[in-house]
Amino acid sequence: MKILSMSTATSDLSVAIRQDGQLTFAKMEKNQRNHSVDLDPLIEEGLKETGLTLKAIDRFAVAIGPGSYTGLRVGLTTAKMLASILGKDLVGVSTLKALALNCAGRNALVVAALDARNQNFFAGAYRGQEAVIEDGHYALGDLLDQIQALPDQEVIFTGSDFTKYADAIKEGLAGKQVTFAEGDDNLLQAGQVALLAEKAAPIDPDQAVPNYLRRTQAEYDWQKKTGQAFEADSAYVEEV
Structure with missing residues (x-):
């Protein structure tokens, strides 16, 4: 199995490729906050170094949260798009579980x-x-x-x-x-995300959402302004 994994959940940007149980590419750009610009070139670098194409990837894996709200959306949107367009597996991995694996x-x-x-x-x-x-x-x-x-x-x-x-x-x-x-x-490393993704169950790209673990300030502001209850599609976060 060929897995391309990514993490944009923190200020560090990380991409890895794992092939048949072996990590063949791993790179981290520390303290990079422009993930929306830097992620695609880092993926291209990994593919070039391993001689692979996106079509050759069997599974896309991403750190799904918790983490930076904006960062999580960048990584998950990219992984969802690639999995959906190419008809490949998508796996979301807990940021904290990947960290613990270190x-x-x-x-x-x-x-x-x-x-x-x-x-x-x-x-x-x-x-x-x-x-x-x-x-x-x-x-x-x-x-x-x-x-x-x-x-x-x-x-x-x-x-x-x-x-x-x-x-x-x-x-x-x-x-x-x-x-x-x-x-x-x-540090949150995409290589650990890939390792955990090997045996994880794929998720539907259309239904995949970030695991923020708490509501965003925008949601609280919206509820305060409108007086309406949180929508059902916000059930993946928990108010604490």
């Missing part, structure tokens, strides 16, 4: 998180590829309470820069061994 195999609970500001995080906790705290939008204190209740004695945090919260995290997880991932282990 630290898999260390015999520890891996907490993958993205800073949602004001001591709130998009976060999930994983043992290997098993989610033991489901992806969600959590206040830091609530997240730590849930982790503390788990039997795991070793906990690794990956994703966001946790250094400014290190004291609060260690205090909230007293009795556990807490470490913080370093370097590229904190």
Whole structure:
């Protein structure tokens, strides 16, 4: 199987190609915020380097959220378009699950998180590829309470820069061994998205939507202005 994967969920842009279980191309452009311009050239670079064409790709995979609202739309729109036009599989992969995979195999609970500001995080906790705290939008204190209740004695945090919260995290997880991932282990990599996509069930491109995990400010503003209930097609986000 040939998988082309992409991530535009964070400020880092990442594209990878996986062929028959082997990663044959992976490139990341760090701190690039113009994903709508840079994504297509990076895909073309990957195809050229591997000698493939878009028609040769069996499955398109994308980090589906959580993450930057604008970034998620760029990646998912591109993946949906390619899968739909070419009649190929589309797979959406959890941003947090892909992040957690950076630290898999260390015999520890891996907490993958993205800073949602004001001591709130998009976060999930994983043992290997098993989610033991489901992806969600959590206040830091609530997240730590849930982790503390788990039997795991070793906990690794990956994703966001946790250094400014290190004291609060260690205090909230007293009795556990807490470490913080370093370097590229904190970055969302399209190669991990491709790996997870190998065994994932394809989704209908026409029905695929970003997994924001909370409503956008525009939705709240619209409801406040109109007084109308959220539409049914907004059910994929959860108000917290």
